[in-house]
Amino acid sequence: MLEIETLSPPRTFSNLKPWLQNHYRDLPKRLQSVAVFALHNPDVIALNTVAVISEQAGVTPSTMVRFAKSIGYQGFSDMQEVFQQSMRHVPQPYSERLSSMQGPVDLEQTVLSQFTQAATESISRLEQQADEAAIKQASLQLACARTVYIAGQGRAEPVVAYLHYTLVKLGIHATLLQGTSPTITDKARMLREDEVLVAISFSPYTANTKELVDVCLGNGVKVVAITDSTLSPIARTDDYHLEVLEEEVSGFRGLSATMCLALCLAVEAGKQRVERQEMALS
Amino acid sequence: MLEIETLSPPRTFSNLKPWLQNHYRDLPKRLQSVAVFALHNPDVIALNTVAVISEQAGVTPSTMVRFAKSIGYQGFSDMQEVFQQSMRHVPQPYSERLSSMQGPVDLEQTVLSQFTQAATESISRLEQQADEAAIKQASLQLACARTVYIAGQGRAEPVVAYLHYTLVKLGIHATLLQGTSPTITDKARMLREDEVLVAISFSPYTANTKELVDVCLGNGVKVVAITDSTLSPIARTDDYHLEVLEEEVSGFRGLSATMCLALCLAVEAGKQRVERQEMALS
């Protein structure tokens, strides 16, 4: 009978890799071929059933289970979890920690490290999936506008304040659009076609900001929306919208990535404005 | 009974996204929340069972199946395939990402990547050199205070707004201290000894905020300062001060790390307040 590893098996894919390299020569022929397959196609193992995987690997389902057990896993499913873990977008706190840090680690993450981790993750996502072209187009609207109006409530208010501060510093004429429901809508009606509204809103969405967007779009005023989802009621196909999603930690969402996006938008607008002015002079 | 889409459903995640955007409004409440969850956490849907996913999404398994069917899929499994497909050929996030970070940096960096990089560095520095104990002590002051007053101008204003928003959400009594020079100093004189001032100020420092700090310290009011340097005039040895330094990109400083710190401070204060209340009860 096949010797089965009794010690606890690798709990991360990056630990499993060297394990397989070390034990490769001691494995039976079929199990060796599974090892090679596993190292080359981790995503296949993560996303399929034993039947499908074993077929692709050219072995029988039983062999697949035996392979997992020979490493020390309770069964195939147990091993599959490790492969799935390596694909998850949000790294689970302690599994990644074990591989990167050696020795006993404090299981309790500090509040600070939880939030910095979430912030880093959010910013990284912003960089990867943000639409560079959309930012350029949106900033062009701000650069061309005679005046930029900025609106947003609740968690969006800090973003509004920062965008306003930065645009003004860059010499772009920007104004806050503040107030309660009936007043602010009236203000929105005053916007001209050569002006732009920047609407910032996050889940849970306030009907208030949506109203502004509707009024402006109805009057032919350009709208740039910053939101955390394209499902947001203020996201439309006929305006310019930017998406930024903040990772959540125990119910709290930060604003790190959002602030970064706001700064980009403002700086890009500043650059485009300078380019336009140079064009006009020549 | 719920109308079920009879036409063939989207076969890729990138097609599913706009589908959900267009039909979002027509969906029942629970199905809407599933739609939001699905767009925000595609990896969770790809890698888990209905039981696990529906729990995370805050709905029942039945709802999950209904959601899939309402789009036109045969069932949950059919829909899950689409989510899995979007992950299949994606290279391993971590190993790939790290190796690309170490390589030579792109010569032409986009504005976005410049700022995300600066933000990431700032946050990383915050995590490494922030004084965990100082955060705890400062948050304890906020937790004990009858009212927390928050002041700051210019680039600090977004931070003031965010801290205020978060503290209030956590049930901590917080008020903005706004106004121009003579008025605001008068307001500061009203603070009692069981209240706390949070002063936020960055280089170049405004004399204004310093004045507030001096007034408060003179009256025995506790002050928590957030600044970008211990050289800041509002940083003293006898108050609680937190330091956060934002990396600069061609003259612009972001607020990503600062926002992260503000959130930490608020959440930590919220935690300590709960602990205090539990102590009081026993």
Add this chain to the structure above:
DNA sequence: TTTTTTATGAAATAAATATTCCAAAAAGTA
């Protein structure tokens, strides 16, 4: 309001999936 329709969750059922078992084949040993 009352009636009708629609939406929802819990439990029962059906389907699929992983795991175990065992006979047979292959490899190793004397």
Add this chain to the structure above:
DNA sequence: TACTTTTTGGAATATTTATTTCATAAAAAA
């Protein structure tokens, strides 16, 4: 060679997982 040990694949079983059903709750319509 004959005997023992290990490995393998296929079928039976146990378990998990998705799906359907149905009673009830919530909206919408009358």
